[in-house]
Amino acid sequence: MAGETGGEPRAWLAVDETAAAFISRSLSSRPTIILPPPLHRAPLRPGNVVEISGPSNSGKSHLLLMAAVQCILPKEWEGIYFGGLGKSVMYLDLDCRFDVLRLARILRNRIAEGSAHLRNGDFEKDGTKDEFQCSLQNMLFSDCMQRFLYVRCYNSSEFTAALKTLQSQSRSEVLGLGIYFVMIDSIGAFYWIDRASQPVGENKGKSLQSITETVIHEIRKFLQLQPALVLVTKAPIYADGTTTANDFNRGSSKYVMEDSTVLRYSRLEEERSLSFREYMPSIWQSFVTHRINLQVEAEVPSVHENEVLSTYTSEWMQPSLKTKEKFSIVDDGVILAQ
Amino acid sequence: MSYTGSAPASSSLYWKGMESSGDPPILAGAQSAWDMLSDEQSQKHITTGSGDLNNILGGGIHCKEVTEIGGVPGVGKTQLGIQLAINVQIPVEYGGLGGKAVYIDTEGSFMVERVYQIAEGCISDILEHFPHSHEKSSSGQKQLQPEHFLADIFYFRICSYTEQTAAINYLEKFLGEHKDVRIVIIDSVTFHFRQDFDDMALRTRVLSGLSLKLMKIAKTYNLAVVLLNQVTTKFTEGSFQLTLALGDSWSHSCTNRLILYWNGNDRYAYLDKSPSLPVASAPYAVTGKGVRDAVSSNHKRVRVT
Amino acid sequence: MSATRGRSGGGATTSGCGLKRRNAPQDHEDSEVMNQDQPSTEDWCGRFWNGMELLKDVTEKKHFLPTGLEDIDTLLGGGLRQGQLTEITGPSSSGKTQVCLHSASNIAAKQMGLIMYLDTSNSFSPSRVATIIYGIADLIGQRGFELQPKDARLKSVMKSIICESVFDIFALFEVLHQLEVSLLNDKVNNGGSKVCLLIIDSISSLLAPIIGGKYPQGRSMMISVAVILKKLADDYNLSVLVTNHMVSAGNGAVKPALGESWKTVPHVRLMISRENNICTATVLKHTLLASGRTAKFVAPSQMFGGSSPRRP
Numbered sequence: 002m003a004g005e006t007g008g009e010p011r012a013w014l015a016v017d018e019t020a021a022a023f024i025s026r027s028l029s030s031r032p033t034i035i036l037p038p039p040l041h042r043a044p045l046r047p048g049n050v051v052e053i054s055g056p057s058n059s060g061k062s063h064l065l066l067m068a069a070v071q072c073i074l075p076k077e078w079e080g081i082y083f084g085g086l087g088k089s090v091m092y093l094d095l096d097c098r099f100d101v102l103r104l105a106r107i108l109r110n111r112i113a114e115g116s117a118h119l120r121n122g123d124f125e126k127d128g129t130k131d132e133f134q135c136s137l138q139n140m141l142f143s144d145c146m147q148r149f150l151y152v153r154c155y156n157s158s159e160f161t162a163a164l165k166t167l168q169s170q171s172r173s174e175v176l177g178l179g180i181y182f183v184m185i186d187s188i189g190a191f192y193w194i195d196r197a198s199q200p201v202g203e204n205k206g207k208s209l210q211s212i213t214e215t216v217i218h219e220i221r222k223f224l225q226l227q228p229a230l231v232l233v234t235k236a237p238i239y240a241d242g243t244t245t246a247n248d249f250n251r252g253s254s255k256y257v258m259e260d261s262t263v264l265r266y267s268r269l270e271e272e273r274s275l276s277f278r279e280y281m282p283s284i285w286q287s288f289v290t291h292r293i294n295l296q297v298e299a300e301v302p303s304v305h306e307n308e309v310l311s312t313y314t315s316e317w318m319q320p321s322l323k324t325k326e327k328f329s330i331v332d333d334g335v336i337l338a339q
Numbered sequence: 340m341s342y343t344g345s346a347p348a349s350s351s352l353y354w355k356g357m358e359s360s361g362d363p364p365i366l367a368g369a370q371s372a373w374d375m376l377s378d379e380q381s382q383k384h385i386t387t388g389s390g391d392l393n394n395i396l397g398g399g400i401h402c403k404e405v406t407e408i409g410g411v412p413g414v415g416k417t418q419l420g421i422q423l424a425i426n427v428q429i430p431v432e433y434g435g436l437g438g439k440a441v442y443i444d445t446e447g448s449f450m451v452e453r454v455y456q457i458a459e460g461c462i463s464d465i466l467e468h469f470p471h472s473h474e475k476s477s478s479g480q481k482q483l484q485p486e487h488f489l490a491d492i493f494y495f496r497i498c499s500y501t502e503q504t505a506a507i508n509y510l511e512k513f514l515g516e517h518k519d520v521r522i523v524i525i526d527s528v529t530f531h532f533r534q535d536f537d538d539m540a541l542r543t544r545v546l547s548g549l550s551l552k553l554m555k556i557a558k559t560y561n562l563a564v565v566l567l568n569q570v571t572t573k574f575t576e577g578s579f580q581l582t583l584a585l586g587d588s589w590s591h592s593c594t595n596r597l598i599l600y601w602n603g604n605d606r607y608a609y610l611d612k613s614p615s616l617p618v619a620s621a622p623y624a625v626t627g628k629g630v631r632d633a634v635s636s637n638h639k640r641v642r643v644t
Numbered sequence: 645m646s647a648t649r650g651r652s653g654g655g656a657t658t659s660g661c662g663l664k665r666r667n668a669p670q671d672h673e674d675s676e677v678m679n680q681d682q683p684s685t686e687d688w689c690g691r692f693w694n695g696m697e698l699l700k701d702v703t704e705k706k707h708f709l710p711t712g713l714e715d716i717d718t719l720l721g722g723g724l725r726q727g728q729l730t731e732i733t734g735p736s737s738s739g740k741t742q743v744c745l746h747s748a749s750n751i752a753a754k755q756m757g758l759i760m761y762l763d764t765s766n767s768f769s770p771s772r773v774a775t776i777i778y779g780i781a782d783l784i785g786q787r788g789f790e791l792q793p794k795d796a797r798l799k800s801v802m803k804s805i806i807c808e809s810v811f812d813i814f815a816l817f818e819v820l821h822q823l824e825v826s827l828l829n830d831k832v833n834n835g836g837s838k839v840c841l842l843i844i845d846s847i848s849s850l851l852a853p854i855i856g857g858k859y860p861q862g863r864s865m866m867i868s869v870a871v872i873l874k875k876l877a878d879d880y881n882l883s884v885l886v887t888n889h890m891v892s893a894g895n896g897a898v899k900p901a902l903g904e905s906w907k908t909v910p911h912v913r914l915m916i917s918r919e920n921n922i923c924t925a926t927v928l929k930h931t932l933l934a935s936g937r938t939a940k941f942v943a944p945s946q947m948f949g950g951s952s953p954r955r956p
Contacts, residue, residue, distance in 0.1 A: 057907035058929050073695075097874040098911050100728075100931035101698040146695030153878065155871050166692075190867075193905060197864030238905045365758065365806060365826045365839060366819065372748075372761075372805035373798075376770035404766050540856045543891075548853035554766050555811035590736035591849060591889040594766045612737035614745070615769035 031228055034086070037067045038337050039315040039326045043291055047181065047228035050220075050288055052188075054235040055295030060313050060330050061234040062098070064295075065184050067335060068232060070107050072182045073148040078141055081115045088181035089148045093163055095190035097153055108145055112138050150180070157191045157212050164219035168226055180229055183220070187234040192280060213282045220288075233289070238280060292319035298327060383436050385522060385563055386429070388422050388461075388630040391621035395610045396597070400563045402436075402521060405553055405592070407528075409568040409583040410599030415606055415625045416567045417448045418457075419599070420524045422630040423565060424492050425454070425461050427522040430483075433465050438521025438562070439491040441513070443506060445530040449494065458485040460628025493520070500531035500545075507549055514560045521562045523553075528566040543589075550592030557594075566593060605633060702727070705881045709841055711743060712750030712780060715941040719925055720912060721933055723747075724883040726840065728931070729873055731910035733888040733900040738918045740887040741767050744845045747885060749776040752804045757840030761807040762819060764849045768807050777801050813850050813865055820872050827880045839882060842873075846887040848901045855903065863905055870909040886910070900928075 018026070033044045045051060053061045069092065074085025092099065116138060154160040167180070195209045220231060279286065298312040316325045328337045370378075384399030393399045400406055400423060410416050424442050429435025442449060462483045493513075497503045514520055528549075536542045557564045568583050583590065583598070590596075596612040602622075609620040622633035693701075708722030717723045724730050724747060732740050745768070748759045761768055777798060810816050827839060844850075851869070854862035877884045888906075893899040900906075900915070913928040926938045 057904070096908050097871070097878065098908070098931060100911070101695065101702050103932050104695065105699055106932075143696055146699060149695035149698075151693045151695070151698055155875050187908065190908070193860050193863040193867045194871075196860040236904075236908045365830075366760065366808055366822055369760075369806045369808035371803045372752075372768075372770050372773050372807055373802035375768070375807060376774055376802060379770050544853050544856055547849060551764065551811050551849060551853060554764065555809075558766055558809050558811070591846065592765065596737070614741050614767035615772040618737075 034230055037064075037071055038335060039328050040064060040068065040293065042322055042324075042326070043293075043317055043320055045230055045291065047230050048224055049290045050231040050233065051291040051293065052233050052235055052289045053293050053295065054237070055313075056237055056297065058311075059295040059297050060311075060328075060335075061236070061295060062186055063330050063335070065092075065186055065232055065234060066104050066107055068182065069104065069149060069184065070111055070145075073108070073145040074111060075141075075145075079137060083111065083115045086181060087148075089150060089179060090182045090184060091167060091180045092149065092151045092184045092186070093160065094151065094153045094186055095160060096187050097155070099151065099153075099186065101151075104149065105142075105146070108142060109138075112141055112145075157195055160191070161212070161215050161219060164216065164223065167219075167223050179227055183223070183229050183231045185231070185233045187236050188285070189235055189238055189280060192238055210282050210284070213285050217284060217288050235281070289319070291317075293317050385423055385427050385436060387419065387623075388426060389621075389623040389632045391632055392608055392623045392630070395608065395616070395619040395621045396595070397613075397616045400522070400565060401595070402561050402563045403557050404594040405550070405557050405564040405566065406595040406597060407566045407568055407583070407593035408597045408599065409570055411570055411601070414599040414601060415623075415630065416599060417526055418453075418625045419630050420526050420565060420567050421449070421454050421457055422461075423522055423563075424524055425458050425488055425629070427563075428488050428491055429461065429465060433469055436521050437519075439493065439517065439519050441493045441495070441510070441520050441523045443495045443497055443503070443523070443525045445497045445503060445525070446527055447496070448526060449496075451489070454489060454492070455485050456627065457629040458488040460626075461488070464628065493517070497531070500534075500536065503531055504545065504549065507552055510556055511552070511559075514556060514562070518560070520560070522565065523556065523562060524565045524567070526567040527569055529569050533569070533571075546589055547592060550589070554592075554594075709747070709751050709756060709883050710754075711747040713743065713746055715923075715939045716743065716914070716916075716925055719927055719937060719939045720914065720930070724841065724885055725911070726881045726883045727878050728911035729870075729877055729884040729886065729909065730912045730914065731886050731888050731900075732914050732916060733890060733928075734916040734918075735890050735898060738916050739923060740889075740916065741765075741845055743916065744843050744885060744887060745769065745772055746776055748805050748841065748843060749773050749801075750780055751841055752801045753777050753780040755801075755804070757804070757838045759805045759841045759843065760823060760839050761805055762810045762816070762842070762844045763807055764810055764844070764846055766809065767845065770802070773802065773805065774798060810844075810850065813854055813869070816844075816850055816869065817872075820869075820876065824872075824876060824880075827876070831880070839880070842876065842882050842884045844884070844886045846889060848888040851902055851906075852889075863903075866902070866906065867909075870906070874909075 027046075031047045033046060035041055036045060040051070040053075053064055055061050069090045070085075072086045072088055072090045074083045075087040076083060076085055116134060152163050154163055167183070191212075192209070195212050198208060223229070224231070294316050296314045296316075298314045312327055312329045314325045314327050316322075326337065328335050330336075382402055384393070384397070384401055386399045387393055387396065408416055408419060420442070424440035427436050427438045427440050429437070431437040462485065465483065495506050497506055510523065514523075532542060532546060553564045553566070556562070570583055583596075593612070594614065595610070595616075598609045598611050600607055600609065605622050606624060607620050607622050610616060610618055612618075624631050624633040706725060706727040708717075708720075708725055710717050710723040711720075720730070732743055734740050744761070748761055751757070752759055808819060810819055823839070823842070830838065847869070851862075851866050855866055856862065873884050873886075876882050888900050888902055890898040891901045900913070907929075910929065911931045913930075915926045915928050917924050921942055922940060923942070924938060924940050927933065
């Protein structure tokens with residue numbers, strides 16, 4: 002860095018390294034991160050900012066949790082291969098809707114899955130072994146959960162304050178591994194409050210602009226010290242047309258409800274027709290390096306009675322991959338549809 | 340009220356923390372459900388004139404609640420509205436509320452001759468039920484004059500939605516000055532809003548604001564708010580359905596909803612929504628004296644002009 | 645903030661921000677703070693949690709409060725969760741208020757705590773609550789409880805439901821503020837009765853007059869209410885239950901009101917509808933379970949107070 006070599010002006014002119022050295026260095030120090038599908042298509046590295054956008058209930062938070070589990074799980078543990086990263090996650094919850102039980106469930110399933118693989122190869126099975134296994138699993142579980150850091154923010158100033166303390170937080174973490182993923186759910190949470198709280202008479206979006214600038218500044222500062230992958234969710238806040246546009250006649254509405262497919266259809270339509278009006282300031286958009294868009298595709302009846310399994314599609318907008326992928330979310334994971 | 344007897348000490352032990360004198364209430368001004376129950380049990384209801392109708396309504400129109408009454412033209416919405424404006428004035432000694440009425444007329448359907456007729460009908464019914472009091476006091480007699488009943492109906496004629504909004508905003512002040520008003524009738528609440536309103540989203544906002552105001556009036560001044568509403572047709576599933584006007588969001592803005600409809604040649608009322616009562620329907624009739632019980636199934640349909 | 649919370653991350657950063665922070669104004673100062681590069685961490689309690697602490701908090705303090713309506717409880721995985729905001733949406737007279745009254749009655753009858761009921765449409769019916777409680781009390785037959793006269797039992801249960809009418813958004817802010825202050829006092833004094841459930845029936849009628857139009861203030865207030873509710877829910881282990889109405893979505897269908905921004909607010913959204921006696925409840929959104937599950941059930945008589953005749 003220029004600041005550190007400031008005493009030696011000649012060093013500024015020297016070639017830093019060759020491209021080959023650069024790539025081998027970056028491959029070793031900042032390896033590509035493989036995230037669970039459908040985020041696996043684009044190669045991601047620490048320092049990237051990934052924006053996951055999509056309407057409510059399109060699986061954004063779920064993808065975040067899957068990625069978080071991937072990060073906090075170790076690569077290998079007691080001879081069991083988990084393929085995780087074994088690093089810490091910082092989850093900044095702006096929507097305040099995080100459910101730790103869900104994270105716990107996904108994690109436990111992953112641990113159980115990994116152990117089951119091992120046990121298949123292992124033929125000696127007896128009760129004591131199982132018990133031992135169980136306590137080991139609990140230990141691993143608790144280990145992993147401790148790598149998950151969580152903070153809840155109720156307004157923009159708390160959010161920026163949280164970002165400012167990130168660094169000290171990551172340094173003071175005894176785990177020594179540092180924060181590798183930073184997750185923000187969701188970035189537009191305080192949009193209306195910030196927009197409305199700007200002083201009268203000033204330009205539109207002034208305070209929103211400055212808040213976004215501060216947020217970006219803080220994330221950048223953090224990324225410089227600690228290479229990490231930033232995952233951000235974004236929900237649309239404008240619907241196409243106002244909620245009450247067609248509200249002239251009202252029914253007793255019961256007959257509408259009778260046929261629930263009609264309702265689903267309309268919900269689907271509504272979500273499709275959402276104009277993805279960008280509301281974050283342009284400075285934010287240029288800050289984002291990767292963008293993936295999720296949509297609710299269809300609802301197919303699942304094996305269980307009275308249950309509907311939603312199918313979602315994901316599409317990379319940046320880098321623009323022309324393929325759409327279908328996946329569905331079950332209680333504890335993602336199933337890719339081929 | 341059998342409930343108000345003092346409870347044994349053991350029952351209040353559990354909530355000792357709450358009831359001990361030192362603690363401030365969790366929310367100043369809030370009532371516990373228990374206090375509300377005793378309040379409710381001492382409430383009188385406004386009779387509709389028809390016993391069957393009163394039955395499905397749990398005794399009549401309730402104060403502190405907003406009741407919406409809808410139906411096709413000619414089924415008797417306005418008749419019921421006028422009837423209520425008269426019935427609320429039945430003196431306390433005859434089992435009524437002895438209150439006054441506010442009648443907000445947006446359609447111009449308030450026929451004052453008909454009001455006089457209904458008032459007469461009401462008085463004759465009272466005298467029939469309380470024959471002994473006929474000669475009891477002359478002052479009561481003086482009260483039981485149709486003119487007297489008409490004098491206690493405050494009539495507002497509204498010609499546009501702006502006026503309607505203004506009138507409802509003003510009501511709060513008006514009711515503060517006239518504490519003895521026990522019913523506010525708006526006939527009909529939808530008329531002007533269905534005519535000249537282009538911005539539907541704005542209309543929804545204005546209407547939901549109005550409905551909150553009416554809720555507030557009902558609660559603060561302990562009176563009944565009755566909204567008469569028109570019906571529209573809605574094309575669904577291959578057939579035209581009659582539905583109440585003003586849209587889905589308005590349908591949430593009343594406490595109770597009563598729908599009046601024709602069943603052959605008989606008038607029926609259907610309680611569509613109520614927080615405390617089951618949905619039910621009952622026949623009623625509109626006679627020369629006003630809204631009364633349907634006498635029999637082949638009761639003649641009385642057209643009132 | 646109890647001692648178990650707030651694993652002190654930055655040492656000095658968390659000190660001296662006990663009660664002071666709670667009532668700090670949060671709107672106007674923000675933009676000033678924003679522009680300064682100085683860390684503003686002193687007035688912010690950095691509450692960094694790790695997964696195990698979160699899990700401990702949830703299992704110890706955030707329980708499921710059963711509504712008493714079995715099918716809905718099953719659908720929601722046990723009932724209304726403390727710390728979460730549950731929304732019930734549905735067309736007019738589909739039974740939203742009945743679910744609220746029923747939950748309040750059931751939780752009061754089981755003596756799980758105080759219930760705060762905010763009513764915007766004068767539809768809190770004490771007599772209905774009394775009826776429901778009688779129904780439940782017969783079923784439970786609690787020890788000792790039965791020895792008391794019926795009326796005394798009813799009284800003690802109904803005393804734990806506190807009702808307040810709210811007719812505009814500002815009144816709601818006021819009430820929520822008061823509630824927070826008294827909850828805080830309760831927590832500090834470590835005594836008194838605990839509020840465990842906050843019901844707002846219906847929140848949409850308070851919000852509908854202010855949202856929309858070209859100015860953002862209405863939506864800003866909506867999100868502010870949402871933030872306050874979620875904060876109360878988490879800090880004081882309240883379960884928050886709100887109702888939302890439905891509006892037309894065009895071509896005859898309906899959708900929950902309050903628009904796109906509100907969709908991100910509730911933890912759990914449950915849609916109910918009623919066709920004569922058959923109720924359909926659908927989970928539109930749930931933090932723990934996959935959404936889209938539906939339950940069809942016959943409206944329990946205790947839910948609607950009797951059978952409904954066919955509508956003409």
